[in-house]
Amino acid sequence: MIYLDSNATTQVHPDVLEAMLPFLTEHCYNPSSGYSAAKIVKNALDQARQQVAALISAHPEDIVFTGGGTESNNSALSYLAGQATHKKIITSAIEHSAILHYSEHLCSQHGFNHEKIPVDSGGRLQLDALKQALSKDEGAAFTSIMWANNETGIIQPIEEACELSHQARVPFHTDAIQAVGKAPVDVSTTPVDYLSLSGHKFHAPKGVGALYIRNGVSYQPMLHGGGQESGRRSGTENVASIVGLGKAAEIMQQRLAEDQFRSIAELRDYFEHSLLTQIEGVTINGAKDQRTANTSHLSFQGCEAAGLLILLDEYGVGCSAGSACMTGKQQPSHVQTAMGISAQQAKSSLRISFSIFTTREETHIAIEAVKKAVHKLRSVQGDSSVGPVHIYT
Ligand SMILES: Cc1ncc(COP(=O)(O)O)c(C=O)c1O
Known part of the structure; x- marks a missing residue:
């Protein structure tokens, strides 16, 4: 995985x-x-x-x-x-x-x-x-x-x-x-x-x-x-x-000390940039320039996170919706609610978190898997009404 x-x-x-x-x-x-x-x-x-x-x-x-x-x-x-x-x-x-x-x-x-x-x-x-x-x-x-x-x-x-x-x-x-x-x-x-x-x-x-x-x-x-x-x-x-x-x-x-976390941030940014430019209706949640290097919190308009997680698991990618402890619950997390993220957007959010062991090859495979999962879910759910992309700065 x-x-x-x-x-x-x-x-x-x-x-x-x-x-x-x-x-x-x-x-x-x-x-x-x-x-x-x-x-x-x-x-x-x-x-x-x-x-x-x-x-x-x-x-x-x-x-x-x-x-x-x-x-x-x-x-x-x-x-x-x-x-x-x-x-x-x-x-x-x-x-x-x-x-x-x-x-x-x-x-x-x-x-x-x-x-x-x-x-x-x-x-x-x-x-x-x-x-x-x-x-x-x-x-x-x-x-x-x-x-x-x-x-x-x-x-x-x-x-x-x-x-x-x-x-x-x-x-x-x-x-x-x-x-x-x-x-x-x-x-x-x-x-x-x-x-x-x-x-x-x-x-x-x-x-x-x-x-x-x-x-x-x-x-x-x-x-x-x-x-x-x-x-x-x-x-x-x-x-x-x-x-x-x-x-x-x-x-x-x-x-x-050697600033090696910069390379994790680069992978994370490559991941986000690829999704933002290759699929519509993707939002990065949270202040982009104030994050730990390894974390990406994204919403995919028109997609239930629960469905995305199942498909991603099928494609061999493990990530989570909200925090690990929240997985399985269908309410928006208290964190997203506190940030003013709408219930709908919150329910379509994934947390992707990298580590020092994550490779570029794995990141590339994960990008393709997320794209495939989002397309599949949107076609099944019939929701193509994607609006403007919002990026918090
Ligand atoms: C912010 C934060 N606090 C506390 C904990 C709990 O730590 P532990 O799993 O070591 O008990 C976690 C783990 O998910 C966490 O992310």
Whole structure:
């Protein structure tokens, strides 16, 4: 299959797998054990912590390994809500369910109220609305704004949002799960208090991630037990996966430094340009110049996304409609609704997400497959009433 759903998950990089294997076999020891053989395992954890820290320009001691992005998000929000004196929580309207559903839980179980900051038609946070929300007398427990959106790839104005939050003395968390490893993320210049990342979005295994907690910022763990991770996340460490996370971070840091993501953006742009020029009624959703290099969110007028997905699957191309979690549901996603995309256009939208492994040949095959699927669906549905193409800038 030609895999164009890398925002859902990615293939483990061969070098990552190679780095992991010894920690599933010969170096199987518990990193907390006292004998010398376990020291190798402990050292491997330390190295992974340095590699992950380096990817986001953090101090290694500020990295806490977790069981993935959902856990990182829930842990940060759980702590922030637990110590809050104010009952309002602020997020964007386009967060992933790992933030939105946890926020709903805080509202229904702990009496919080939730203010969702709108985005503009390009999918970017409205900073004026955030400023207003933060200036209200009721105060706020925390602000949580994602660094990049999982459906559209749109990168948010995190530096500005963080500054506004700090001016109002409100702690700031960012879900950077779709940004880390794909776009520059630097906590030495963007002073977020907490940041979540997840390995399987950048060629490490699933079920491993990290929560960055800035030095000097308070935190209490969600999981209590053996006191691993300096008491910030108990449970015997998932050593092999953490080693893989570290290796993937090292690989991605090098690729970002060498600007290799430019070639992914070139493939994505070739894909979009081909479809825009070869079929009518195609729309690129979101601010084109503010996206992660690998993501394309497109609407195909007159085509139900569900039908497109079935045909593309038949032609050997895997992608998704909306976010992975939304696939199968027939409602427009909350992200597209927040961007003001009509229900009809939203239902005809696909998310195509490339990775470092996507080739030009695969992209070419995918272009032909999408063209064929759109033509077939339009002829079956008898809808040739394609209107003007709209491109957000
Ligand atoms: C923006 C965002 N946040 C959180 C998550 C959840 O991460 P994980 O699958 O590692 O729990 C995802 C995964 O789809 C995501 O894209």
